[in-house]
Amino acid sequence: MFEYELHHIRTAELIREAQNHRLAQEALRGRRAARRAARRESVQQDTEGRAHSRRPRRYPFTRPA
Secondary structure, three states: OHHHHHHHHHHHHHHHHHHHHHHHHHHHHHHHHHHHHHHHHHHHHOOOOOOOOOOOOOOOOOOOO
């Protein structure tokens, strides 16, 4: 009987952990979606385009031998 109760306690604990994990993932997805929407909105308002690209700049001089 004791093992049976431990099993139910552990099962309830795992279910709570899974619910907390799902809630955290949902909050994370919401924050990412809000960031994407804000970025999309700022790009639409930007009339001149991006000033910087993500590509690193090339070295202005030739490489030493």
